[in-house]
Amino acid sequence: MFSKERGNISLRRLARDQAGNTMVMAAAAMLPIIGILGGGLDIGRVYIAKSRMQQACDAAVLAARGSMSGIQWKTENQQKGLEFFHTNFPSGKYGTQNIDVALNGQSDGSVVATASGSIPMTLMRVFGFTQMPLNVTCKAELQLPNTDVMFVLDTTGSMADPNPGDADSRIVAMRAAVLSFFDTLENARTSGAVVRYGFVPYSESVNVGLLLKRDWMVDYWTYQSREPDGTTITPGKSTTSPTQTYNTAVVWQSGTIETIKSNLPLEDCVAPANAMTINTTVNVGSVRKTPYTNSQGVTGEQTEQDKKRTRNGSTYSVSISGGKCVLTETRYNMYIDTWTVVTIPEPVTTTTGDTTNYWWKYKPVTFDVRPLKGDLANGLMKGGSITATLNNNHASRTVAWTGCIEERDTVTGTDYTGALDMDIDLVPNPSDPRTQWRPAMPKLVYARTSMTAYSLPEVRTTSNYQNVGDYMSGTYGVCPWTASKLGTITTRSALNTYLGKLTPSGQTYHDIGLIWGARLLSPTGIFASENAVASNGGSISRHMIFMTDGQTDTEVNHYDAYGWPALDRRRSAGLQTKDQQDATVAARTEAICTAAKSKGITLWVIAFGTELTEMLSDCATPGRAYEATNAAELNATFAQIASKIAQLRITD
Known part of the structure; x- marks a missing residue:
């Protein structure tokens, strides 16, 4: 221790x-x-x-x-x-x-x-x-921020056709693709964001009339028409023929006959030339004569001559039924039939009464179109019809307005400085008809001698020349379905209902569709009070989607947004050929594309079932032109555009 x-x-x-x-x-x-x-x-x-x-x-x-x-x-x-x-x-x-x-x-x-x-x-x-x-x-x-989307949609006749490999027509595919686009944007829309959609279906004109204020439409307008110019009387008379001739029933002898029906685009509703290799009728045997006592007790001779007809090849005809052009081919295969021509000594007396001859002057005629304006409290055009003395017996005819318009004053040539029709933002002056639009009324318009004769001097005649609006069941003066201003779409079914009313008909005039797409979208034009800022006070991203299935395709004898070009000739110094008018409309299309993009609008172009030409590609904002060869590609293209319009962001 x-x-x-x-x-x-x-x-x-x-x-x-x-x-x-x-x-x-x-x-x-x-x-x-x-x-x-x-x-x-x-x-x-x-x-x-x-x-x-x-x-x-x-x-x-x-x-x-x-x-x-x-x-x-x-x-x-x-x-x-x-x-x-x-x-x-x-x-x-x-x-x-x-x-x-x-x-x-x-x-x-x-x-x-x-x-x-x-x-x-x-x-x-x-x-x-x-x-x-x-x-x-x-x-x-x-x-998706505040966004305005304007669809400019081709609804011409060729949209009734399917693309190779597709079961449905192009217009059916277009409807489905637009619905898919809507789904994508609506899913991307952020809370509080305002997303509006507008539509301009187009062919030979656009149906925008009922979107316009009545002060923006003329009171009077001049159409290539006709007006009564008095009557004369041709006295009646009696004529007597000493004989009567009739044919017996036709009897088949040999060969076959077949009828084949198919559809053509309405804009190409013209029968091809007949293709008959044999089409002959010959007498068979000699004339047979027998005694014949007529109703007056006079005895004479009855004669009979047998006939034989041989046909080989095809004949063609067209008709319009249910809004479709039906081509009928009658195909003969060495088809032989016979009949007999019989002549009897039976006198026939024909008596006619006095005939009233109704004289017409075919010329430019000014009509009062004020009844179409109405007196709606909102100041918009009401629509309706006017009465005009146009019936063949100088009686009045009620002519309805379907809503399409003729454009305001334009220029000839390619210097568009003074072209009021190509000014996107110009608000019409009620006291200056040059700046106002005009109701498109093809049933006021008449050809001068025929649909293929384009003589300008007025014609005085008793003949009833062709009414352009009535010709070929109205396919020479097509008015597409009503355009829709920018607005919110609350339900998918509402959009589907609207798209279902778009029907294919008419020729292809891109310029008129694009100019009105730009007008309805512009923040500084006729709808500036609705388009300048969003309803929530914020700025707006603006997009125009232009879809077509073909190149410019016009006709000088189709009534369009510039009257009846065969006689009105507002876009050219003289009568143009089809190719010349196509080139004129294409040049105007290019100018309108440039003007629209200068307004800050992103312009998307889709060539559907057709080539994406240099003109269509240049029309688009750079990098915004697409080509879709079938329905699946169109749907994917619309979805891709929707995704690009919406802004991709990380949110978690």
């Missing part, structure tokens, strides 16, 4: 021994230092790894969403997103382990992803922390 005194000495000696004591204390102090340094190092690695993983996740959902068509999620979209993730965050980066990525599309068109993994610790292992988990989430979706 140690004594108490000796023990006290040992403790005092230990207290004075600094070397050993310092080592123990230093070792104890190292543990918190290692914790601080190791924690900072490892936490820094975790932070960097998680930041890079988040960036890779964001890139993945952006890439996946950007590759989608509309809101349809496909395997290739998922693959695209995963490729971007692994490119930006390769396996083992920063020593990470067990990386797992889940990436999926949602019903609203958004794409969400989660990524997880772990990262091993270094110095923190001393404290029992071997690894730290990594978890990130991300989401990409289209967000």
Whole structure:
């Protein structure tokens, strides 16, 4: 045992021994230092790894969403997103382990992803922390700001045809594609954003009349028409023929006959030339004569001559039924039939009464169109009809206005400086008819001698020349379905109902569709009070989508937005050929495209089932022209445009 005194000495000696004591204390102090340094190092690695993983996740959902068509999620979209993730965050980066990525599309068109993994610790292992988990989430979706979209849609006759390989017609495919576009934008619309849609169906004119204020329409307008110019009387008379002739029933002898029906576009409703290789009628045998006593007791001779007809080849005819042009081919295969021509000595007396001859002057005639204006409280055109003395017996005829318009004053040539019709924003002056629009009324318009004779001098005659609006069931003066101003669409079914009313008919005049698409969309024109700013006070992104299935295709004897070109000749100094008029309208189309883009409008162009020509490509805003050869491609194109109009953003 140690004594108490000796023990006290040992403790005092230990207290004075600094070397050993310092080592123990230093070792104890190292543990918190290692914790601080190791924690900072490892936490820094975790932070960097998680930041890079988040960036890779964001890139993945952006890439996946950007590759989608509309809101349809496909395997290739998922693959695209995963490729971007692994490119930006390769396996083992920063020593990470067990990386797992889940990436999926949602019903609203958004794409969400989660990524997880772990990262091993270094110095923190001393404290029992071997690894730290990594978890990130991300989401990409289209967000649509205040947006106006104006559709300029080709509804010409060729839209009734299907593209090769498609079961449905082009117009059916167009309706489906527009609905898909609507779905995409509506899913991308952010809360509070105002999205409006407008439509301009076009062919030979546009149906915008009832969208206009009545002060913007003329009170009187001149049409190539006719007016009564008195009557004369031709006295009646009696004539007597000593004989009567009639044919017996036709009897088939040999050969076959076949009738084949098919449809033609309404704008091409013309029968091809007959293709008969044999078409002969010959007498068979000699004339047979027999005694015949007529009703007056006079005896004479009845004669009979047999006939034989041989036909081989085809004849063609067209008719319009149910809004369609029906081509009928009658195909003869060495078809032989016979009949007999009989003449009897039976006198026939024909007596006619006095005939009233109705004289007409075919010339430009000015009509009072004020009844179409009405007196609606909102100041808009009311529509309706006017009465005009046009019937063949000088009686009045009620002529309805369907809503299409004739354009205001224009110029000839390609210097459009003074062309009021091509001024997008000019508001009509009620006291200046040059600046106002005019009701399109093809049933007031008459040809001068025929639909293919274009003589300007007035004609005085008793003949009833062709009414242009009545010709070929109205297919030479087509008015498409009513245009729609920009407005919100509350339901998909409402849009579907509107699209269902678009029917194909008429020729292709791109210029008139585009100028009115621009007018209805412009923030500084006739609808500036509605278009300048959104209803929520915010700015507006403006887009025009121009879809056509063909190149410019006009006719000089079709009534269009510039009257009856065969006689009115407002776009040219003289009568043009079809090719010349096509070139005139194409040049105007190019000028209107440029003017629309200068208004800050993004112009998208889709060539559907037709070539994306240089003219169509140049019409579009750069990088905004597309070609779709079938219904599936059209649907994908509309969806792609919708995705580009909406703004792709990371939202989580």
